[in-house]
Amino acid sequence: TQLLEQSPQFLSIQEGENLTVYCNSSSVFSSLQWYRQEPGEGPVLLVTVVTGGEVKKLKRLTFQFGDARKDSSLHITAAQPGDTGLYLCAGWYNNNDMRFGAGTRLTVKP
Amino acid sequence: EAQVTQNPRYLITVTGKKLTVTCSQNMNHEYMSWYRQDPGLGLRQIYYSMNVEVTDKGDVPEGYKVSRKEKRNFPLILESPSPNQTSLYFCASSLVRGWGTQYFGPGTRLLVL
Numbered sequence: 001t002q003l004l005e006q007s008p009q010f011l012s013i014q015e016g017e018n019l020t021v022y023c024n025s026s027s028v029f030s031s032l033q034w035y036r037q038e039p040g041e042g043p044v045l046l047v048t049v050v051t052g053g054e055v056k057k058l059k060r061l062t063f064q065f066g067d068a069r070k071d072s073s074l075h076i077t078a079a080q081p082g083d084t085g086l087y088l089c090a091g092w093y094n095n096n097d098m099r100f101g102a103g104t105r106l107t108v109k110p
Numbered sequence: 111e112a113q114v115t116q117n118p119r120y121l122i123t124v125t126g127k128k129l130t131v132t133c134s135q136n137m138n139h140e141y142m143s144w145y146r147q148d149p150g151l152g153l154r155q156i157y158y159s160m161n162v163e164v165t166d167k168g169d170v171p172e173g174y175k176v177s178r179k180e181k182r183n184f185p186l187i188l189e190s191p192s193p194n195q196t197s198l199y200f201c202a203s204s205l206v207r208g209w210g211t212q213y214f215g216p217g218t219r220l221l222v223l
Binding site: 006009030031033040041042043044045048050088090092098100101102103 | 114145150151152153154155200202208209211212214215216217
């Protein structure tokens with residue numbers, strides 16, 4: 001069973017700070033997705049990365065896929081209170097088996 | 111509006127009383143799945159369906175049943191609920207299994223006493 005580790009589990013920062021969330025596996029992903037979940041709602045897809053070394057940007061969010069496709073990171077620049085939420089990574093292995101990380105609960109204080 | 115709906119949103123029941131959580135999607139998606147979300151464990155897949163009449167076990171299928179008689183509906187059945195099935199449940203759908211976007215329902219919070 002492939003395991004997908006996400007860190008940190010909790011993160012509390014002040015508005016304007018930068019942060020990085022990590023997602024790691026011992027196995028190679030065929031693709032990796034990042035979701036954001038707000039209280040009382042289901043996860044919503046932010047991005048999908050497929051190619052090793054790929055970098056995608058979504059406004060102040062930067063997503064990076066490791067060269068070996070075993071890890072990924074989410075970097076938020078100048079965090080805002082509206083970024084508060086649960087961030088989940090989800091890795092597909094051979095397009096057939098999917099695992100979610102446990103999530104990073106981010107709180108951005110004004 | 112493209113969406114996945116679940117009902118009920120909240121449910122309190124007692125051990126052993128059969129219940130069904132409904133899930134419906136209006137996007138003509140072939141792939142549907144059920145997850146449970148527990149603190150510190152993330153989302154774990156219970157069952158998934160590749161298409162009508164095609165279902166398969168996920169990581170934590172024990173104590174659950176599903177059916178896929180129509181493309182749009184994918185109900186989750188707990189024949190004899192137990193307290194360890196207290197959790198937050200999500201239904202999701204996507205066009206295909208794989209790297210495509212999964213659309214999640216709003217969740218069903220279940221408490222089994």
